Amino acid sequence: MGAFFLMKHFDYIVVGQGLAGTLLTHRLLKLGKNVLVIDKLREITSSKVALGAYNPMVLKRFTPCWNVENQIQPLYDFITEFEKEFKVTIHQPVKLWRLFNSVQEQNLWLEKSEKIRLQPFMNPNFISNPHKSIIADFGFGEVNHSGRVLLTKMINVFRNKLKNNSCLLDESFDFSQFTSTESSVTYKSYSAAKIIFCEGHRLTLNPxxxxxxxxxxxxxxxxxxxxxxxxxxxxxxxxxxxPLGDDKYKIGATFNWDEKDELCTDKAKEDLLQRLASIVKVPVEVIKQEAGIRPTVKDRRALIGKHPKHVNMYVFNGLGARGLLISPLLSKQFVDHLENGNPLDPEVNINRYEEEYPC
Ligand SMILES: Cc1cc2nc3c(=O)[nH]c(=O)nc-3n(C[C@H](O)[C@H](O)[C@H](O)COP(=O)(O)OP(=O)(O)OC[C@H]3O[C@@H](n4cnc5c(N)ncnc54)[C@H](O)[C@@H]3O)c2cc1C
Structure with missing residues (x-):
C-alpha cells in the first residue's frame, strides 16, 4: 500500500514574518482567514535590527514623506488594535527634534511650517537647547506625529500566537517542494488558495x-x-x-548600497561615532553594534501584487527605510485587493516592472 498524506488546506500561505508578514497575516486573521506562516527564525532581520522609529517628514529637506497624510492614521489604528488584542505595549511616543545647523535652516523650517501639507507635522516654534552635553547652538524644530514601535517585541508576540495556533512552520521555504496550479498552491503537505512572499531582502533568492x-x-x-x-x-x-532609558541610546543608522551582508564593520562604527562626537561632548561607551539589510527599491516604492504568470502567487515587499510608516496602509490596501478585488495603488503595484520579467 502506498504512503497516504493528509493535505492540510489554508486560505493563504505567507512566507516571512518580519514587519511585512506580521501586518499582512494580522489583517488576514482578523478577516477570519486561515493562514499558514512559514518563517525561519533569525536574530538578524531588517525588522529586528531597525530603530522602529516613525516620522512623517524627510528631515534633510523638510518635506513631507510620500502619501504621509494617509499613512499616519492606519499606523495608529494598527498599534491600538495590536496592543489591545495582545495586552502589550509596543508604542513609545518619543518626541522628535531636528537639530538646526544654521540660521538658514531655522528660516527654512519657518517657511515650510506654513505650508498646508506640513502644518500638522511641524511645530513652528524653535526649541532652545536644554542639554548641556549637546552642541546645538541654533536649537531644534519639533516634529509632530513621530515615535517608536518595539518591532522585535511585536514580531515575537505575534509569532507566539501563530505557534499556539499551530499555524507556523519555522523553516526556510524550500522552493523544490513547492508547486502552483491555476486554482491552488502546494507546499509539502500543505495547500492554499494563494501564497504571499514577504521575505524582505531575501526576495533576491526567490526564483x-x-x-x-x-x-x-x-x-x-x-x-x-x-x-x-x-x-x-x-x-x-x-x-x-x-533614547532607550537607563542611559542607553541607539545611534544610527548608516546607508551602504555596496555591501550586501549583515556583518558589522569598524568603518561604520567609526563613522557613527564621529558623527555623534560632532553633537555630543561627553564620553560614549559602545555596548552593541548591529547590521541589517533594508529591502529598498530602485524607484523608492514598495513591491506589491500578483506574479505576471502564476495567478496564485503574490509579493509584499520593498518597504525600504520607512517600513513602519508605510506598511499599515499598504497591508490594508493589499488585503482589500486580495479579498475584494479593489485596485492596488499603481505606484506600488509590481505590474510597473512587468517588462523586466523574463518571458
Ligand atoms: C539599520 C536599520 C534601521 C532601520 N530603521 C528603521 C526605522 O527606524 N523605521 C522604519 O520604519 N524602518 C526602519 N528600517 C527599515 C525596516 O526595517 C524595513 O522597512 C522592514 O522592517 C522590512 O520588513 P520585511 O518584513 O519586509 O523584512 P524582514 O524584516 O527582513 O523580514 C523578512 C522575514 O522573512 C524571513 N524569510 C526570508 N526568506 C525566507 C524563506 N525563504 N523562508 C522562510 N523565511 C524567510 C526572514 O527570516 C524574516 O523573518 C531600518 C532598517 C535597518 C536595516
Missing part, C-alpha cells in the same frame, strides 16, 4: 520574484551608554540619537 529590482541597502547602528545626559527626545542630525 519567481527575483526579477524585481530590489536594491537592498545595508544599515548599521550602535547601542551606546552616555552617562547622565538624560536626553529624552529622539534627536535627528547627521545621526539619530534615540
Amino acid at each position: 519567481y520574484f527575483n526579477y524585481l529590482p530590489l536594491m537592498r541597502t545595508k544599515g548599521e547602528l550602535l547601542t551606546v551608554r552616555i552617562k547622565d545626559v538624560n536626553i529624552t527626545e529622539h534627536i535627528k542630525s547627521s545621526v539619530s540619537i534615540l
Whole structure:
C-alpha cells in the first residue's frame, strides 16, 4: 500500500514574518482567514535590527514623506488594535527634534511650517537647547506625529500566537517542494488558495520574484551608554540619537548600497561615532553594534501584487527605510485587493516592472 498524506488546506500561505508578514497575516486573521506562516527564525532581520522609529517628514529637506497624510492614521489604528488584542505595549511616543545647523535652516523650517501639507507635522516654534552635553547652538524644530514601535517585541508576540495556533512552520521555504496550479498552491503537505512572499531582502533568492529590482541597502547602528545626559527626545542630525532609558541610546543608522551582508564593520562604527562626537561632548561607551539589510527599491516604492504568470502567487515587499510608516496602509490596501478585488495603488503595484520579467 502506498504512503497516504493528509493535505492540510489554508486560505493563504505567507512566507516571512518580519514587519511585512506580521501586518499582512494580522489583517488576514482578523478577516477570519486561515493562514499558514512559514518563517525561519533569525536574530538578524531588517525588522529586528531597525530603530522602529516613525516620522512623517524627510528631515534633510523638510518635506513631507510620500502619501504621509494617509499613512499616519492606519499606523495608529494598527498599534491600538495590536496592543489591545495582545495586552502589550509596543508604542513609545518619543518626541522628535531636528537639530538646526544654521540660521538658514531655522528660516527654512519657518517657511515650510506654513505650508498646508506640513502644518500638522511641524511645530513652528524653535526649541532652545536644554542639554548641556549637546552642541546645538541654533536649537531644534519639533516634529509632530513621530515615535517608536518595539518591532522585535511585536514580531515575537505575534509569532507566539501563530505557534499556539499551530499555524507556523519555522523553516526556510524550500522552493523544490513547492508547486502552483491555476486554482491552488502546494507546499509539502500543505495547500492554499494563494501564497504571499514577504521575505524582505531575501526576495533576491526567490526564483519567481527575483526579477524585481530590489536594491537592498545595508544599515548599521550602535547601542551606546552616555552617562547622565538624560536626553529624552529622539534627536535627528547627521545621526539619530534615540533614547532607550537607563542611559542607553541607539545611534544610527548608516546607508551602504555596496555591501550586501549583515556583518558589522569598524568603518561604520567609526563613522557613527564621529558623527555623534560632532553633537555630543561627553564620553560614549559602545555596548552593541548591529547590521541589517533594508529591502529598498530602485524607484523608492514598495513591491506589491500578483506574479505576471502564476495567478496564485503574490509579493509584499520593498518597504525600504520607512517600513513602519508605510506598511499599515499598504497591508490594508493589499488585503482589500486580495479579498475584494479593489485596485492596488499603481505606484506600488509590481505590474510597473512587468517588462523586466523574463518571458
Ligand atoms: C539599520 C536599520 C534601521 C532601520 N530603521 C528603521 C526605522 O527606524 N523605521 C522604519 O520604519 N524602518 C526602519 N528600517 C527599515 C525596516 O526595517 C524595513 O522597512 C522592514 O522592517 C522590512 O520588513 P520585511 O518584513 O519586509 O523584512 P524582514 O524584516 O527582513 O523580514 C523578512 C522575514 O522573512 C524571513 N524569510 C526570508 N526568506 C525566507 C524563506 N525563504 N523562508 C522562510 N523565511 C524567510 C526572514 O527570516 C524574516 O523573518 C531600518 C532598517 C535597518 C536595516
